[in-house]
Amino acid sequence: MVNDSAGAVPFAISFDKAGRMPVAEAKDSTVSTYKVRADGTLRVVQKSLPNGQDTLCRLERAGDFFYGGNTGNSTVTGYRTDRHGKLALTNDVGVATPPSAKSQGVIDLAVTKDQKVLYVRNATSGTVDGFRIGRNGSLAKVGTTTGLPPFAESGMEGIAAV
Numbered sequence: 128m129v130n131d132s133a134g135a136v137p138f139a140i141s142f143d144k145a146g147r148m149p150v151a152e153a154k155d156s157t158v159s160t161y162k163v164r165a166d167g168t169l170r171v172v173q174k175s176l177p178n179g180q181d182t183l184c185r186l187e188r189a190g191d192f193f194y195g196g197n198t199g200n201s202t203v204t205g206y207r208t209d210r211h212g213k214l215a216l217t218n219d220v221g222v223a224t225p226p227s228a229k230s231q232g233v234i235d236l237a238v239t240k241d242q243k244v245l246y247v248r249n250a251t252s253g254t255v256d257g258f259r260i261g262r263n264g265s266l267a268k269v270g271t272t273t274g275l276p277p278f279a280e281s282g283m284e285g286i287a288a289v
Contacts (some may be wrong), residue, residue, distance in 0.1 A: 128167035133159035134175035141186045141193060147172055147212040149186060151195055156183040156204075158195065160212050172212045178204040178221035185235055189242040192264040194223060196233040196247065201226035203233060203247060205264045217264040224266045230256050232278060237288035244269070248286040250278030255286065 134152035137159075141149050148161045148169070157175035164170060181199025193206040193214065205223030206214040217223055224247075226233075232251025238244070238260075245266060247256045253275040258266035278284065 130161075130169040133161075133171045138184050139186045141188045143188065143193075143208050143212060144191075145212060149193055149206075149208075149214060151183045151186040153182050153184055156180045156195075156197060156199075158183070158186065158193075158206065158214055160214060162212070173214060176206075176214050176216075178206075178216060180204055180221055185233075187236040187238050187245065189238045189245060189260050192217065192260065194236055194238075194245055194266075196236050198233055201231050201233050201249065201251075203236070203245075203258075203266065205266065207264050223264070224256075224258060224268065227271075228252075229254050229271050229273065234278065234284055235286040237286045239288045244288065246286055246288050248284070250284065253277040 134157045135154035138153040139151040160173040161169040180197035184198045185196035195204040203224045205217035230249045234250035235248040237246045245258045255272045257269045
């Protein structure tokens, strides 16, 4: 089954609690949301919501919130979803957490099973940041693990959380 994308360069998908499918679109750092029909076709629920950042490449869900990793400028964007599957930014600037000197090259995200912590893999700096997820979707940094091989040295990607 082939479906046209509502946005340019679809890169990562996730699913909300109702089975709708938000898709991160890298070219313009946008997210579109789809409902998957029984026949495999997609119906657009929401067209390309921009986050104002650079190169959205990852998307992870934590309850009613989604977090997007913007590789181009090393930021994480927060989104909240309503009961109809429409997304909105958790704040007006599109950044749930800004980059730091130790956190460059956001490449992968993972949420713990209890949906209380978000981990962010930073490929350029070889670090992982941990964030506590607030009730309103805000992120509070709890620490940074250093000493991982940077992407250029190892090609290492991926992160998992339990």
